Amino acid sequence: MSKPHITSAYDRDLEAVQAHLMKMGGLVEAAIIDAANSLETRDEDLAEQVRRNDRQIDEMETRVNEEAARLIALRAPTAVDLRTVLTVMKISNNLERVGDYAKNMAKRTSVLVHMTPIEGSASDIRRMAKSVELMLKDALDAYIQRDGALAEDVRLRDREVDQMYNALFRQFLTYMMEDPRHITGCMHLHFIAKNIERMGDHVTSIAEQVIYLVTGEMPDDARPKGDKTPYMAEPRG
Amino acid sequence: MNDMRIVERDVETREIKIRGDKVQVFYGDNHAIKDVDIEIQDKTVTAFIGPSGCGKSTFLRCLNRMNDTIEGCRVEGEITLDEEDIYNKQVDPVQLRAKVGMVFQKPNPFPKSIYDNVAYGPRIHGLASNKADLDVIVEKSLRRGAIWDEVKDRLDAPGTGLSGGQQQRLCIARAVATEPEVLLMDEPCSALDPIATAQVEELIDELRTNYSVVIVTHSMQQAARVSQKTAFFHLGNLVEYNETGEIFTNPKDPRTESYITGRIG
Amino acid sequence: MTDASANTPATPRVKTSLLELGERTKKRNAAEARFKLYGMMAVGTGVAALLLLLISILSQGLPAFTQTFIKVNITLDESVLDPSGNRDPDEISKVLTFSYDPIINDSLKGLALELSAQHSEVTADVLQDMISAEAKGRLRADVIANPDLIGQTIEYEFLANGRIDGYMKGRVTRETAELDGNVTPLQLDVADAMIVEEKLEKRFNWAFITAPDASELRPEAAGLGVALMGSAYMMAIVFCLALPIGVAASIYLEEFAPKNWITDIIEVNISNLAAVPSIVFGILGLAIFINYMGLPNSAPIVGGLVLTLMTLPTIIISTRASLKAVPPSIRDAALGVGASKMQAIFHHVLPLAAPGILTGTIIGLAQALGETAPLLLIGMVAFVNNYPESIFDPATALPVQVYNFTQRSDPAFVERASGAIIVLLVFLFCMNMIAIILRRRFERRW
Numbered sequence: 001m002s003k004p005h006i007t008s009a010y011d012r013d014l015e016a017v018q019a020h021l022m023k024m025g026g027l028v029e030a031a032i033i034d035a036a037n038s039l040e041t042r043d044e045d046l047a048e049q050v051r052r053n054d055r056q057i058d059e060m061e062t063r064v065n066e067e068a069a070r071l072i073a074l075r076a077p078t079a080v081d082l083r084t085v086l087t088v089m090k091i092s093n094n095l096e097r098v099g100d101y102a103k104n105m106a107k108r109t110s111v112l113v114h115m116t117p118i119e120g121s122a123s124d125i126r127r128m129a130k131s132v133e134l135m136l137k138d139a140l141d142a143y144i145q146r147d148g149a150l151a152e153d154v155r156l157r158d159r160e161v162d163q164m165y166n167a168l169f170r171q172f173l174t175y176m177m178e179d180p181r182h183i184t185g186c187m188h189l190h191f192i193a194k195n196i197e198r199m200g201d202h203v204t205s206i207a208e209q210v211i212y213l214v215t216g217e218m219p220d221d222a223r224p225k226g227d228k229t230p231y232m233a234e235p236r237g
Numbered sequence: 238m239n240d241m242r243i244v245e246r247d248v249e250t251r252e253i254k255i256r257g258d259k260v261q262v263f264y265g266d267n268h269a270i271k272d273v274d275i276e277i278q279d280k281t282v283t284a285f286i287g288p289s290g291c292g293k294s295t296f297l298r299c300l301n302r303m304n305d306t307i308e309g310c311r312v313e314g315e316i317t318l319d320e321e322d323i324y325n326k327q328v329d330p331v332q333l334r335a336k337v338g339m340v341f342q343k344p345n346p347f348p349k350s351i352y353d354n355v356a357y358g359p360r361i362h363g364l365a366s367n368k369a370d371l372d373v374i375v376e377k378s379l380r381r382g383a384i385w386d387e388v389k390d391r392l393d394a395p396g397t398g399l400s401g402g403q404q405q406r407l408c409i410a411r412a413v414a415t416e417p418e419v420l421l422m423d424e425p426c427s428a429l430d431p432i433a434t435a436q437v438e439e440l441i442d443e444l445r446t447n448y449s450v451v452i453v454t455h456s457m458q459q460a461a462r463v464s465q466k467t468a469f470f471h472l473g474n475l476v477e478y479n480e481t482g483e484i485f486t487n488p489k490d491p492r493t494e495s496y497i498t499g500r501i502g
Numbered sequence: 503m504t505d506a507s508a509n510t511p512a513t514p515r516v517k518t519s520l521l522e523l524g525e526r527t528k529k530r531n532a533a534e535a536r537f538k539l540y541g542m543m544a545v546g547t548g549v550a551a552l553l554l555l556l557i558s559i560l561s562q563g564l565p566a567f568t569q570t571f572i573k574v575n576i577t578l579d580e581s582v583l584d585p586s587g588n589r590d591p592d593e594i595s596k597v598l599t600f601s602y603d604p605i606i607n608d609s610l611k612g613l614a615l616e617l618s619a620q621h622s623e624v625t626a627d628v629l630q631d632m633i634s635a636e637a638k639g640r641l642r643a644d645v646i647a648n649p650d651l652i653g654q655t656i657e658y659e660f661l662a663n664g665r666i667d668g669y670m671k672g673r674v675t676r677e678t679a680e681l682d683g684n685v686t687p688l689q690l691d692v693a694d695a696m697i698v699e700e701k702l703e704k705r706f707n708w709a710f711i712t713a714p715d716a717s718e719l720r721p722e723a724a725g726l727g728v729a730l731m732g733s734a735y736m737m738a739i740v741f742c743l744a745l746p747i748g749v750a751a752s753i754y755l756e757e758f759a760p761k762n763w764i765t766d767i768i769e770v771n772i773s774n775l776a777a778v779p780s781i782v783f784g785i786l787g788l789a790i791f792i793n794y795m796g797l798p799n800s801a802p803i804v805g806g807l808v809l810t811l812m813t814l815p816t817i818i819i820s821t822r823a824s825l826k827a828v829p830p831s832i833r834d835a836a837l838g839v840g841a842s843k844m845q846a847i848f849h850h851v852l853p854l855a856a857p858g859i860l861t862g863t864i865i866g867l868a869q870a871l872g873e874t875a876p877l878l879l880i881g882m883v884a885f886v887n888n889y890p891e892s893i894f895d896p897a898t899a900l901p902v903q904v905y906n907f908t909q910r911s912d913p914a915f916v917e918r919a920s921g922a923i924i925v926l927l928v929f930l931f932c933m934n935m936i937a938i939i940l941r942r943r944f945e946r947r948w
Contacts, residue, residue: 005461006435009442066486073485074461303837307620308761335840345831347850357849407837415839 010075014084017067021088021095024060025140025219027053028095029133031102032199036129038106039192040122042113043127050106057099064092087213091143094202094209098136101195101202105129115185118175121168125192128164132199135161143213151210154176154203155219162227168193169229187205197227251278254419255300260314262295262304269295271473271489273314277419277466282441282450284464284481285462287387288496291382291470293453297421300451301337318419327434335362342424344404346396346411351388353377354396354407358415374414382410383440402433406440413444420444422452426459438463457497461485469493538878559920559927566591566921569707569722570662570670572633572696576609578645585593589649602638606630609658613701620695623688627674634661636716636723662702664722664914666693670704671915710921714887715903721914724907725920728886732802732897733871733929739806739893740813747810747865748817755818756825757847776815783812784876792880799881800896808880809870816869820862824855857944864937868930900926 005011008162029052038046068089077085135154141149172186172193212218255277262270270292277283285293295304299376302323306309316323323333335358355375358364365371375392379385384406388399396407405425412420422441426434441463444450453459460467461481468478469490477484477493487492495501518524525533532848582601586593610626610633617624637660645651668674670693679685696702713725757816759765787808791797797804828851836846852859877883883902890897898906900922 006432007439007442009439010462070482070486074482076458076461301838303834306833306837331840331842334837338840339834339838341831341834341838343831345829345835347835348854357836357841361770361839361841361845361849411835411839 008168013071014081017071017088020060020064020067021092022134022140022144024057024064024092024095025136027060027100028102028153029136031057031099032129032133032136035102035105035109036126039112039125042111044110047106047109051103054099054103057096061092061096065089073210074086078099083213083216087209090209091206098199098202101199104190104195108192112185112188118182118185118189121171121189124168125189125196128161128168128193128196131164132161132196132203135203139210142207142210146214147219148211148214151207154207158200158204161197165193165197166228169232251281253277254279256317256320258315260296260299260312260316262299263311265309267350269473273475275468275475275478277449277451279449280445281466282445282452282464283466283468284460285451285453285468286460287470292468292473294423296470297423297451297453300421301334301339303339305330307380335415336417337419337421338412338415340408340412340420340422340425343428344401344408346404346407348397350393350396351396351407352392355411355414358411362415364415378410378414381413381444382406383436383443384410402429402436405433405437409440417448419449419451422450424453424455427455469496546778559923562917563920563924565671566710566917567707568704569710570611570667570702571659572662573657573659573701573703574609574613575655576605576658577655578652579605583645584649584652589652591646591649594646594649599638599642602642606638606641617692617695620698621692624692628689628692632663632666632692633913634663634720634722636661636720641926644891661722662913664720664726668721668914669693675918683810707939711925714889715898716887718910718912721912721918724905724918726900726925728889729898729900729903731890732805732882733899735802735890735893736809736899737867737871738804739803743810744813744817744866748814749821749859752818752821752825753847756822757843772818776819780812780873781875781879783808784879786811787876797892798896800884801887801894802890802897803893804880805877805882805899806893808876809873812873812876813866813870816866817863820865821859824858824862825851828854828860830838857941860940861937864933868933871929872926874905
C-alpha cells in the first residue's frame with residue numbers, strides 16, 4: 001500500500017474491504033482445490049462441503065460490495081483509491097463466479113461418484129484445477145503486491161489452461177465415440193473441464209483488473225486465446 | 238462473519254450521553270427548532286447536517302447553553318446530560334460548559350501564548366495546583382490536539398501566529414484541557430484548507446475514544462468521513478437520525494435523499 | 503434538463519476591440535479623474551490652512567520663549583539686607599522689596615558709569631526704567647533662597663522691561679517709542695549701547711514655563727507655571743475619575759445590562775451628553791460643586807470634576823466602541839472553555855479593548871486639556887500668581903491662561919499668548935503621540 005492517508009479511518013476502511021476480498025479469495029481457492037480433490041478421491045462429503053461453502057462466498061461478495069459502496073459514499077475516493085474500490089468490486093464479482101463454478105463442479109462430482117470412473121480423467125482435471133488455483137493465487141498475490149508483471153504473467157498462463165481443456169475435450173470426445181455408455185460421465189466431466197476453463201478466464205480478468213489498478217489502464221492487446229474447441233470437428237481417424 | 242465486522246460501526250450498543258426530548262427553541266417569535274428527539278451516544282462522533290438555517294447550529298449551542306448569551310432565545314423541552322436536565326434552574330451554565338466543551342467555526346485562539354491558551358481553562362477551573370501539574374496538563378492536551386510536536390519548541394509564541402489548521406487544533410487542545418465529557422464542534426473545518434481539514438478530521442476520529450463528539454458541518458462529505466451517526470436537520474426538524482453509512486447509502490426519508498444527493502427537494 | 507434559455511436565439515454580438523476605449527468608459531474615467539482632483543484640492547486646502555495656522559502661531563509665539571536680560575554688578579549690602587548679620591532666613595524675609603531699591607539703584611549707577619563712554623546721557627534713572635518692575639522681587643527671592651550672597655558683589659541679571667524686550671524682538675521701534683509713554687528713544691539708544699558692551703542679552707527663558715502669571719504692568723515676568731500645574735492637577739483628576747467610571751459604565755452597558763427601554767434611554771442620553779456644549783457643564787459645576795457642595799472657587803478639584811463630567815461621554819462611547827470591536831469569537835472561546843462572563847470580559851475582552859480604551863481616554867483628556875469655557879464659569883480665569891499647593895488651591899489652566907493673556911492690553915502679552923498656545927499644542931501633540939504609541943504597541947491581530 002502507498003503512503004497512509006491523513007485520515008487514518010480511511011486507511012482502515014480501505015484495508016478492511018480488501019481484507020474481505022482476500023479472505024474471499026482464500027475461500028475460493030480452497031473451493032477449487034476441494035472440488036477437484038473430491039472428484040479424484042470420489043469424496044461425496046467433501047463435494048457436499050464445497051457446495052455449502054459457496055453460500056459463504058456469496059455472502060462475502062455481498063459484503064464486499066456493500067463495503068465498497070459505503071466507502072464510495074463516505075470517503076469519495078479518488079485516483080488510486082478509486083481504482084482500488086472499483087477493482088475490488090469487479091474482483092469480488094469474478095471470485096463469486098469462480099466460486100459458483102466450483103460449486104457446479106462439486107454438484108457434478110456428487111453424480112459422478114455413483115458412476116464408473118473414467119480412466120485418468122480425474123487426475124487430468126485435478127491438474128487443470130490446480131493450475132487454475134495457482135493462477136488465482138498468483139493473481140491475488142499480484143493484487144496485494146500491486147505487481148503488474150506477475151499479473152501479466154498470470155494473464156498469459158491462461159493459454160495453458162485452455163490447452164489442457166482442448167486436450168481433455170478431445171479425450172472425452174474419443175471416449176464417447178468409443179463407448180456410448182461413457183457419454184453421461186463424459187458429459188459431466190466435460191462440463192467440469194469447461195467450468196475450470198471458465199474459471200481461468202475469470203482469473204485472467206482478475207489479473208487484468210490488477211494491471212488496471214497498478215497502471216490505471218486496461219491491457220488493450222487481445223488476450224491470447226487457447227480455446228480451440230469452437231473450431232473442433234469430429235476427430236479424424 | 239462478525240469477526241470482520243468493523244467495530245466502529247457498532248454504535249447502537251454504546252451508552253447514551255445526551256438525550257433531547259421534544260426540544261423547542263425560539264428566537265423571539267421565530268420557532269427555530271421543532272420537537273427534536275435525539276439520543277447522542279458516548280464515545281461516538283455524531284454529525285449534524287442540513288441546509289443553512291436548518292437549526293443544526295442552534296441545536297448544538299443548546300447542548301452547552303451557549304444560546305443563553307443570545308438575547309430573546311428560549312428553549313423548551315428537556316435536554317439531559319447523563320440523565321441530568323441541563324436546563325434545570327440549579328445548573329450553572331459555567332459548570333455545564335466545563336463538561337461540554339466547544340470548538341468554533343473560526344479558529345479563535347486567545348491572543349496569548351500557546352501555553353496560556355491551553356492553560357487558561359485548567360487555571361480558571363483550578364485543575365492544577367502548581368506549575369508542574371499545569372505543564373503536564375498542557376502537554377497532554379496539546380498531544381491530544383495532535384499539535385504537540387509542532388509547537389513544543391515554541392510554547393511561548395502567540396497562538397495567533399499559527400496557521401489556520403494549527404490554530405483550530407490548538408482550540409481543540411484548549412477545549413480538551415478542561416477534561417470535558419462532550420465536545421461540540423461548530424463547523425470546525427469551514428475555514429481550513431483540505432489538508433488542515435483532514436488533520437482535524439483525523440484528530441476528531443482519535444478523540445472519539447475518550448469523548449462524545451458532536452459536529453455540525455456544511456460538508457456532507459465531512460459528516461460521512463468523520464461520524465458514526467448522522468442527524469439530518471431540515472427547517473428546524475430532525476428529519477432523520479441514523480448510522481452514517483445508512484444515511485449516505487440508503488436514506489429513509491426522501492428529504493434526506495434529496496439533500497445528500499444534491500437534488501432539489 | 504429543461505434548459506429553456508439554451509433555446510433562445512443568441513443576439514448577434516458586436517465586435518469591439520479592447521484597445522479602443524468605449525464612450526462610457528471614457529466618461530467613467532473622466533469622472534474618476536475629476537473626483538481625484540477634488541479630493542486633492544480638499545486635502546491641499548486643509549494642509550494649507552494648518553500650515554498657515556502653525557506658521558502664524560510659531561512666528562508669534564516662539565519669541566515668548568526668549569527674554570532680554572540686563573547684566574549688572576550688584577553689591578548686596580549686609581547692613582541693609584541682614585542687619586542682624588546672622589543670615590537667618592526669617593530675618594532676611596522681613597526685609598521688604600522696598601529696601602532693595604537703593605541697592606539696585608547703586609548698581610545701576612555703576613552700570614551708567616560703565617556705559618557713559620558709549621552714551622553720554624545715561625543715568626541710573628534711565629536705566630531704572632529699562633529694567634522690569636519684577637527685578638527687585640526676583641532679587642529678593644534669590645537672596646532669601648541663598649543668604650550667603652549677602653555682603654558680596656555679584657554679577658546679576660535683571661529682566662529687561664517689556665519695551666526693551668520688545669525692541670530686541672523687533673516689536674518696538676524708534677517710531678513707536680516716540681508715541682509710547684513707557685519707553686523713550688533715548689532708552690533704545692542706551693539699549694544699543696548695552697548690546698555693544700554685552701550688558702544686554704536675549705536668551706532662553708525657563709521662567710516663561712515655570713513662573714506664575716504676572717500683572718499687566720510686567721508682561722516680561724509673566725509665566726505659565728500656575729496654569730501648567732492647574733492643568734496637570736485637573737488632568738490627574740480627570741484621569742483618575744473618568745477612566746474607572748467610564749470603563750465600568752461601558753462594560754456594564756455593553757456586556758451586562760439587559761436591553762430594555764431604560765438602557766436605551768441611557769444610551770441615547772450618553773450620546774447626547776457628548777454633544778452638549780461644554781459651557782453647560784461649567785454652569786453645572788458652578789451650581790453643584792461650588793454653590794451647593796461648597797468646594798472652593800478656581801480650584802483644580804472643581805475644574806477636574808467638571809472636565810470629568812464632560813469627558814465621561816467621550817470615554818464611554820469610545821470604550822463601548824472598542825469593546826464592540828473585540829470579535830465575539832473571543833468571548834465565545836472563553837465561555838466555551840467554561841469561563842464565567844466576568845472572567846471572559848476581564849481576562850480576554852478588556853485586554854484586547856485596552857488600546858482602544860486608552861486611546862479614547864487620552865483623546866478625551868486632550869479634549870479636556872484644551873477646554874476653556876466651563877473653566878471660565880468656575881472662576882479659574884482669575885489672576886493667580888501663587889503656585890497651588892493642593893487641588894483645593896486656586897489655579898488657572900493653560901487654555902484659560904491663553905484667554906487671559908489675550909485680554910490684556912500690553913502688546914507683549916500677544917507673544918505670551920501665542921507662546922502659551924505652543925505649549926498647549928506641544929502637550930496635545932505629546933498626548934496624541936502616546937495614544938498612537940499605545941495603539942501600536944498593544945494592538946494585536948486576532
